[in-house]
Amino acid sequence: xxxxxxxxxxxxxxxxxxxxxxxxxxxxxxxxxxxxxxxxxxxxxxxxxxxxxxxxxxxxxxxxxxxxxxxxxxxxxxxxxxxxxxxxxxxxxxxxxxxxxxxxxxxxxxxxxxxxxxxxxxxxxxxxxxxxxxxxxxxxxxxxxxxxxxxxxxxxxxxxxxxxxxxxxxxxxxxxxxxxxxxxxxxxxxxxxxxxxxxxxxxxxxxxxxxxxxxxxxxxxxxxxxxxxxxxxxxxxxxxxxxxxxxxxxxxxxxxxxxxxxxxxxxxxxxxxxxxxxxxxxxxxxxxxxxxxxxxxxxxxxxxxxxxxxxxxxxxxxxxxxxxxxxxxxxxxxxxxxxxxxxxxxxxxxxxxxxxxxxxxxxxxxxxxxxxxxxxxxxxxxxxxxxxxxxxxxxxxxxxxxxxxxxxxxxxxxxxxxxxxxxxxxxxxxxxxxxxxxxxxxxxxxxxxxxxxxxxxxxxxxxxxxxx
Numbered sequence: 001x002x003x004x005x006x007x008x009x010x011x012x013x014x015x016x017x018x019x020x021x022x023x024x025x026x027x028x029x030x031x032x033x034x035x036x037x038x039x040x041x042x043x044x045x046x047x048x049x050x051x052x053x054x055x056x057x058x059x060x061x062x063x064x065x066x067x068x069x070x071x072x073x074x075x076x077x078x079x080x081x082x083x084x085x086x087x088x089x090x091x092x093x094x095x096x097x098x099x100x101x102x103x104x105x106x107x108x109x110x111x112x113x114x115x116x117x118x119x120x121x122x123x124x125x126x127x128x129x130x131x132x133x134x135x136x137x138x139x140x141x142x143x144x145x146x147x148x149x150x151x152x153x154x155x156x157x158x159x160x161x162x163x164x165x166x167x168x169x170x171x172x173x174x175x176x177x178x179x180x181x182x183x184x185x186x187x188x189x190x191x192x193x194x195x196x197x198x199x200x201x202x203x204x205x206x207x208x209x210x211x212x213x214x215x216x217x218x219x220x221x222x223x224x225x226x227x228x229x230x231x232x233x234x235x236x237x238x239x240x241x242x243x244x245x246x247x248x249x250x251x252x253x254x255x256x257x258x259x260x261x262x263x264x265x266x267x268x269x270x271x272x273x274x275x276x277x278x279x280x281x282x283x284x285x286x287x288x289x290x291x292x293x294x295x296x297x298x299x300x301x302x303x304x305x306x307x308x309x310x311x312x313x314x315x316x317x318x319x320x321x322x323x324x325x326x327x328x329x330x331x332x333x334x335x336x337x338x339x340x341x342x343x344x345x346x347x348x349x350x351x352x353x354x355x356x357x358x359x360x361x362x363x364x365x366x367x368x369x370x371x372x373x374x375x376x377x378x379x380x381x382x383x384x385x386x387x388x389x390x391x392x393x394x395x396x397x398x399x400x401x402x403x404x405x406x407x408x409x410x411x412x413x414x415x416x417x418x419x420x421x422x423x424x425x426x427x428x429x430x431x432x433x434x435x436x437x438x439x440x441x442x443x444x445x446x447x448x449x450x451x452x453x454x455x456x457x458x459x460x461x462x463x464x465x466x467x468x
Contacts, residue, residue, distance in 0.1 A: 015113035037085030149286035153185035243276035310372035329386030332444035336452035360402035395455035418453035
């Protein structure tokens with residue numbers, strides 16, 4: 001090296017070196033020593049510089065040297081990871097130019113290596129933050145596009161597990177008892193195992209986070225780094241991140257990820273907190289949708305289906321029955337003497353009586369049967385697969401089930417409950433929805449006019465033969 005060049009090299013913070021192909025490193029500056037841990041006082045092993053480079057980057061290094069050697073280029077740059085003498089690693093950007101002998105042949109290279117580890121770390125963090133934001137926006141868009149909870153939660157845990165390189169990611173929901181945590185969705189190595197667990201508050205790290213409503217990062221191998229009040233993690237040698245799920249100002253669950261020791265940073269926890277907010281919104285939207293759906297289909301007082309649900313779904317049931325060839329029975333049920341109960345004991349007692357009637361009808365029905373409030377004190381029981389000859393027996397069973405209940409009065413007394421029932425069957429008796437409802441309603445009216453507490457099944461309109 002020329003004296004001026006050597007003087008500049010000695011004062012540079014970068015690694016400056018000369019590598020001769022046949023004899024190895026002939027000169028290195030103090031920056032090279034600091035960067036690699038290797039000092040060179042005389043020519044070294046020719047392969048030393050190449051061996052400092054991580055194996056995956058060596059073919060690229062060989063290509064760079066070959067192009068310089070052949071005179072195809074006058075300068076080359078590349079970025080590679082170097083293995084330091086103390087076992088550490090450093091990312092280095094190399095700038096290499098050829099060294100010629102007196103005949104003009106390339107016998108080596110002069111190089112400058114700049115430590116770019118910090119720059120790459122910043123770039124990696126920026127890339128990571130960009131990717132995290134993209135994931136959050138994508139999940140939010142999907143959340144707005146659908147109200148089905150489970151697909152959204154599955155995407156959240158899958159993307160968090162992939163982006164954070166986690167062993168497992170799981171969403172837990174706090175049960176109604178306020179103690180147990182139920183896993184809703186999980187992704188990763190231990191997803192199936194975690195989906196069977198129901199940790200309780202005070203017995204797990206997740207429970208602690210739910211109870212205290214504070215996101216937490218814990219490393220099992222760094223006991224000093226864990227706050228004393230946080231319980232020990234259940235598995236040795238792992239890192240855990242956990243963020244609470246908040247719905248309507250209340251903690252409703254947690255989002256948990258697990259990984260290798262020392263794997264996660266505070267930035268990872270920040271991302272998990274943001275993702276937990278999206279999961280909370282998904283659960284809240286689903287709960288609101290379920291509530292609206294229930295209000296649209298259920299009678300608020302009794303919990304039975306409402307009249308709109310009855311007509312819509314009974315029409316669909318009859319279409320299925322016609323296609324598949326089975327019968328559908330319908331029983332209309334009228335509560336006896338409800339007006340007298342309201343007049344004598346008040347409407348609150350009357351409301352309790354209506355609830356008891358629905359309980360009695362449901363208790364005597366099959367799983368496939370369903371109850372709807374037709375209006376006021378009138379109910380409908382739909383009986384898929386019930387032929388005409390079985391309908392009287394089913395009606396009597398329902399009447400007895402209601403009659404077995406007694407309504408407790410505020411003064412300590414009690415009231416008996418009776419109902420009048422009338423029925424019809426599609427397609428053997430009624431030809432369509434309107435006929436089915438009209439016939440069952442008419443039979444119920446006859447039962448009520450006959451002092452109530454009875455079942456009447458009569459064919460008020462017979463189907464005409466198909467050839468008429």
